[in-house]
Amino acid sequence: MASYLLFTIGLINLRYQTGKDNVLFNSLLVVIPGAVMLIATFIRGTYKYLARREVMAILAVIGSALVVWAISN
Numbered sequence: 155m156a157s158y159l160l161f162t163i164g165l166i167n168l169r170y171q172t173g174k175d176n177v178l179f180n181s182l183l184v185v186i187p188g189a190v191m192l193i194a195t196f197i198r199g200t201y202k203y204l205a206r207r208e209v210m211a212i213l214a215v216i217g218s219a220l221v222v223w224a225i226s227n
Contacts, residue, residue: 156217160188163224184224
């Protein structure tokens with residue numbers, strides 16, 4: 155669900171920040187990690203890696219930071 159959140163927030167930023175400088179770059183900074191996380195969930199063998207507690211904690215911190223940055227930017 156976090157990957158969908160990042161992907162959606164990035165696309166919403168792209169639409170609502172039209173006219174600002176570097177809007178495409180800023181939106182892609184949020185969309186690309188969301189897309190990578192989403193694609194990784196469909197790759198066989200990554201489930202065991204993504205289900206580890208340390209990986210989930212790291213992804214939660216990175217995802218939260220990206221959401222806060224996207225909203226404040």
